[in-house]
Amino acid sequence: MLAFQNSRSAEKPSLTLIAVVLSGVLLNAQLALSTNVALEWNNAALQGIRDAKLGAPMVSRALAIVDTCMYDAWSAYDDQAVGTQLGGALRRPALERTPPGHRNRIAQFI
Amino acid sequence: MFFVLNNALFDAGIAAWEAKRTYDSVRPITAIPLLFRGRKIRAWGGPGKGTVEMDGVQWMPYQPTSLPTPPFPDYVSGHSAYSAAAPRILEQWTGSTRFENSVTFPAGSSTIETGTTPTRTVILCWETLAEAADQAGMSRRYGGIHFRRADMDGRLLGRSVATTTWSKAQMYIHGKRPSLVVARNAQQR
Numbered sequence: 487m488l489a490f491q492n493s494r495s496a497e498k499p500s501l502t503l504i505a506v507v508l509s510g511v512l513l514n515a516q517l518a519l520s521t522n523v524a525l526e527w528n529n530a531a532l533q534g535i536r537d538a539k540l541g542a543p544m545v546s547r548a549l550a551i552v553d554t555c556m557y558d559a560w561s562a563y564d565d566q567a568v569g570t571q572l573g574g575a576l577r578r579p580a581l582e583r584t585p586p587g588h589r590n591r592i593a594q595f596i
Numbered sequence: 597m598f599f600v601l602n603n604a605l606f607d608a609g610i611a612a613w614e615a616k617r618t619y620d621s622v623r624p625i626t627a628i629p630l631l632f633r634g635r636k637i638r639a640w641g642g643p644g645k646g647t648v649e650m651d652g653v654q655w656m657p658y659q660p661t662s663l664p665t666p667p668f669p670d671y672v673s674g675h676s677a678y679s680a681a682a683p684r685i686l687e688q689w690t691g692s693t694r695f696e697n698s699v700t701f702p703a704g705s706s707t708i709e710t711g712t713t714p715t716r717t718v719i720l721c722w723e724t725l726a727e728a729a730d731q732a733g734m735s736r737r738y739g740g741i742h743f744r745r746a747d748m749d750g751r752l753l754g755r756s757v758a759t760t761t762w763s764k765a766q767m768y769i770h771g772k773r774p775s776l777v778v779a780r781n782a783q784q785r
């Protein structure tokens with residue numbers, strides 16, 4: 487489901503394999519048929535990468551930036567987690583945060 | 597999961613390319629024709645030609661003729677490093693080493709020898725994530741674009757980077773800023 491196609495790089499198959507590994511894990515977690523905002527953003531990033539035809543180091547950088555942004559945004563709504571750039575400075579008031587019982591369910595997508 | 601996984605892949609890439617720049621090592625496409633010039637070898641003769649006898653200077657990797665080898669150094673294999681880093685994260689995140697997945701290649705579907713290879717359907721299957729990663733690393737040797745050491749050390753580097761990335765990510769997730777912790781430890785010493 488996350489195939490990297492049309493790359494001109496000879497290293498392309500590594501990314502394909504990583505994508506296969508990723509999709510396998512998602513299937514195992516029975517998430518393949520569901521969608522959520524983290525998957526939507528990841529898919530948008532992957533489409534951008536396909537269109538831009540980036541080399542492997544740039545691909546991994548692009549994905550890391552997108553997912554670090556998502557993590558930092560999520561961490562503001564968590565009781566414990568701190569962001570990578572501003573620590574706990576963006577933490578939202580207790581009432582707005584993720585209820586403890588939902589923490590792991592949401593975190594698995596980030 | 598994606599936060600940890602993609603930062604591990606990103607760091608594995610940085611570490612692999614740092615090694616490439618540091619060692620500036622030779623690829624098979626340069627080394628083999630140089631070392632085997634004037635000697636008869638048995639090797640792949642080109643798309644659809646199978647294994648033939650040739651002068652070593654004519655050796656070519658099993659790759660598309662339009663891009664026979666990536667234009668950067670051999671050691672270490674980025675492919676191997678990326679592929680080895682991902683299982684380390686996914687295993688720890690899911691608590692399982694299982695993968696149980698497969699990919700089917702119909703006869704003639706090779707991008708290098710379209711129409712002739714493979715002669716019949718080939719199914720690659722993996723029980724564990726690590727098996728898939730190892731095979732991804734091995735594919736670079738089958739493809740003639742990496743030497744063994746670049747593959748094996750690339751895998752080792754990828755695993756090592758992922759272990760460090762996992763620990764660092766856990767600190768963020770559990771509310772400790774890694775840089776502050778490192779600074780405090782340094783002061784105590």
